[in-house]
Amino acid sequence: MGILNFILLAFAHYMLGWGILKAIGIKQISASIQYTLVSLLFGLGLSSLLPVILEMLSIPIHKTSLFIAIVLTTILPAVFWIKEPRQSFSSILKAYSKKFRLYDLVFIIVLLYLLLPGILKCVYYPPVPRDLTSGAEAIAEYTLKEQHINNSYFSVDLSSTDNYQKPPFLLGLQIIYKMFVQPFGQVWLILFGCGFFSFLYVIMRKMVHPVLAGLAAILVLAIPEFYPYTVVLPLYDFPCTVYLLFGFYYLFLFVKEKDKQNLWLSSVGFGMATLVRPETIFLVLMICISYYISQVIASRKLAVKTAFLSCCILMLTALVLDIFTMEIFVKHFIPSSLEFGNKFTSDLSNLTPLYRRWEFLTEVLMFTKSGAPNNLSQPLYAETFNIMVVFILLELAFVVITRKVDFNAACWFGFMVLVFILLLLIGYLLPFTEFTNAKRGLFKMIPLIFVFGVNTRAVQFISQKIVSWEMKK
Amino acid sequence: MKPNTKKPGPQNLPKAANIGQKQPLKEKSPSFISAKSVLLSIAFLLVLLLIRQTKSYSYFYNDKIVENYLEMRDVRDIDNYMDIDIRKKLKWQDAYRILKSIRKVTQNDTNFILLVPPRSYLHLTNKKIEMPEPTVCYYYASLKTARSTSSYAYKCSHVLVVNNQDVSMIKIRSKSHIDSLLQVYKPYSY
Numbered sequence: 001m002g003i004l005n006f007i008l009l010a011f012a013h014y015m016l017g018w019g020i021l022k023a024i025g026i027k028q029i030s031a032s033i034q035y036t037l038v039s040l041l042f043g044l045g046l047s048s049l050l051p052v053i054l055e056m057l058s059i060p061i062h063k064t065s066l067f068i069a070i071v072l073t074t075i076l077p078a079v080f081w082i083k084e085p086r087q088s089f090s091s092i093l094k095a096y097s098k099k100f101r102l103y104d105l106v107f108i109i110v111l112l113y114l115l116l117p118g119i120l121k122c123v124y125y126p127p128v129p130r131d132l133t134s135g136a137e138a139i140a141e142y143t144l145k146e147q148h149i150n151n152s153y154f155s156v157d158l159s160s161t162d163n164y165q166k167p168p169f170l171l172g173l174q175i176i177y178k179m180f181v182q183p184f185g186q187v188w189l190i191l192f193g194c195g196f197f198s199f200l201y202v203i204m205r206k207m208v209h210p211v212l213a214g215l216a217a218i219l220v221l222a223i224p225e226f227y228p229y230t231v232v233l234p235l236y237d238f239p240c241t242v243y244l245l246f247g248f249y250y251l252f253l254f255v256k257e258k259d260k261q262n263l264w265l266s267s268v269g270f271g272m273a274t275l276v277r278p279e280t281i282f283l284v285l286m287i288c289i290s291y292y293i294s295q296v297i298a299s300r301k302l303a304v305k306t307a308f309l310s311c312c313i314l315m316l317t318a319l320v321l322d323i324f325t326m327e328i329f330v331k332h333f334i335p336s337s338l339e340f341g342n343k344f345t346s347d348l349s350n351l352t353p354l355y356r357r358w359e360f361l362t363e364v365l366m367f368t369k370s371g372a373p374n375n376l377s378q379p380l381y382a383e384t385f386n387i388m389v390v391f392i393l394l395e396l397a398f399v400v401i402t403r404k405v406d407f408n409a410a411c412w413f414g415f416m417v418l419v420f421i422l423l424l425l426i427g428y429l430l431p432f433t434e435f436t437n438a439k440r441g442l443f444k445m446i447p448l449i450f451v452f453g454v455n456t457r458a459v460q461f462i463s464q465k466i467v468s469w470e471m472k473k
Numbered sequence: 474m475k476p477n478t479k480k481p482g483p484q485n486l487p488k489a490a491n492i493g494q495k496q497p498l499k500e501k502s503p504s505f506i507s508a509k510s511v512l513l514s515i516a517f518l519l520v521l522l523l524i525r526q527t528k529s530y531s532y533f534y535n536d537k538i539v540e541n542y543l544e545m546r547d548v549r550d551i552d553n554y555m556d557i558d559i560r561k562k563l564k565w566q567d568a569y570r571i572l573k574s575i576r577k578v579t580q581n582d583t584n585f586i587l588l589v590p591p592r593s594y595l596h597l598t599n600k601k602i603e604m605p606e607p608t609v610c611y612y613y614a615s616l617k618t619a620r621s622t623s624s625y626a627y628k629c630s631h632v633l634v635v636n637n638q639d640v641s642m643i644k645i646r647s648k649s650h651i652d653s654l655l656q657v658y659k660p661y662s663y
Contacts, residue, residue: 100505101505101510102505102507102510102511102513102514103513103514106514106518110518110521113538114538116542117538117541117542117544117545118537118541120541120545121541121544121545124545124560125560125563125564126560126561126565130606130609133605133609133612133613134605134606134608134609134612135608137612138608138609138611138612141612153611153612155617156607156608156610156617157607157608157617157618157619157620157623157625158607158608159607159623159624159625160606160608160623160663161606163608164608183557184560211513211514211516211517215517215520215521215524218521218524219524222524222530222533222534224529224532224533224536224537227533227537228537379529382529382530382532382533383527383529383530466513469509470509470510470513
């Protein structure tokens with residue numbers, strides 16, 4: 001594996017993401033772990049469009065052209081915002097180490113220990129998922145040989161798959177990493193895996209004591225069905241989950257602080273999630289409708305007008321990226337375009353698929369009575385959904401006792417519900433969707449469950465007790 | 474109605490919303506290592522160990538962590554374990570070997586396209602051969618294949634047939650030959 005190239009590419013992604021954050025108006029990105037991770041992963045996602053753009057411009061995709069494209073996207077942000085006051089490396093390091101405690105180090109060691117076997121497998125083995133080898137990975141392989149995305153792959157019998165018509169997110173990243181890092185590509189997933197767990201820990205650490213944040217992050221990692229997709233199997237659902245978490249987190253901050261920068265960050269997060277999985281645009285639409293209705297209920301004229309504008313901003317990135325990748329690239333530059341409209345349900349009055357989907361999600365996947373679906377010996381999601389029920393019941397108890405709804409908990413609970421409704425609706429509106437897809441669709445809920453959990457008042461109470469004990473002399 | 478010009482923020486939220494949002498560590502934060510941070514670190518590890526003891530999480534730990542570590546350790550015993558082809562063989566197994574060997578035999582035939590019969594037909598042999606779908610075959614070994622259910626089948630030059638519990642490859646003679654093969658495959662599925 002070209003470790004140096006891997007590091008240089010990570011830096012290039014970071015710079016591209018840094019440029020986006022700067023354009024949004026975020027200051028002191030490098031001094032914040034949270035923004036550093038967001039820059040890295042936004043840049044990583046957007047880099048996937050570079051081979052796509054080269055193909056659309058009919059420029060052959062080879063090492064030189066791709067290298068120039070990567071260098072341009074690395075240098076341009078730096079040139080545009082050259083006036084940015086520079087921070088010394090020591091001041092950045094000081095900012096990082098200021099709040100760093102022994103338990104943070106212990107968490108990092110545990111995290112690395114748990115991620116390492118997956119990382120080794122990701123580096124060592126070739127790609128396995130059928131969705132990848134019959135689509136993006138195969139196209140990427142022949143792009144390297146023939147220098148075009150529209151290559152001899154499309155001269156093969158394509159009757160058994162439609163994976164070549166999926167968004168070019170995996171395709172772009174596979175081309176870049178196969179060309180510059182290692183023959184199997186896929187190691188970009190390591191950046192996603194490590195970045196996601198670090199980000200989750202960092203944001204939860206702001207909400208509760210780091211020890212509780214660490215426990216919650218490890219519980220997210222220790223989900224048998226989820227873990228392989230975070231560092232071993234490069235597919236669409238996990239990157240989509242990561243970007244959705246970004247979107248929801250900054251939306252939460254925006255709703256709380258009414259800060260435009262957070263709204264734009266949220267918009268980019270949801271946009272990137274749509275870039276990975278186009279159906280996410282339904283979720284963004286649902287979020288916008290929910291947000292708008294909440295403002296109408298508050299019945300403040302100015303707020304309603306502002307809410308409409310905010311909804312437009314939220315939708316903007318998702319729409320632009322969806323139109324660019326699916327409507328322009330996939331429809332016009334990939335042979336045999338998918339006729340998506342035909343796959344929508346024609347009979348909206350038939351609610352059977354909706355009920356069947358509900359049954360499958362709740363009884364088979366989330367709360368299976370036998371302990372495991374599909375004759376597996378263990379549940380796919382460990383105790384995650386039982387933990388979710390405990391969190392909900394505890395918070396409900398607090399609501400009943402105090403007669404007050406906690407804003408933070410309510411907000412994250414709402415996000416969870418929205419994602420669940422989306423999972424239900426997708427099975428209803430797109431009846432062709434395989435039930436097994438719901439298995440990975442539930443990934444989107446997992447980080448939200450635990451962020452909701454740490455915001456419940458029971459966990460907040462425990463957190464405050466630990467903090468005050470730690471502060472006491 | 475007068476618009477609300479007061480900028481909302483954590484300071485204006487109800488008390489309950491601020492729980493945990495403030496950073497108490499800012500006030501008089503302890504150093505990197507203190508007796509209490511050591512105790513908290515130990516507590517963190519102990520809780521993790523307790524979680525690991527539960528049925529579902531011990532399954533995760535044994536199956537996803539320990540097994541993977543052991544697998545990656547065993548891989549190093551293989552000669553030339555970093556060789557790309559060996560890594561492919563380890564993961565893609567028989568399908569990759571078969572496709573590579575067919576490719577080797579037919580690499581000079583530029584018009585070679587293999588008709589792959591349905592899976593259940595191939596399973597008539599004791600060998601239970603698994604052939605991936607055409608796009609995967611092309612990815613594994615640059616070998617063009619087609620399924621009998623596709624119109625692409627008529628472009629095929631060769632076909633896999635089951636003979637006496639064995640699988641062999643024969644040349645397709647004519648269009649009527651393909652038609653007769655497709656009739657044979659009809660009851661079987663991929």
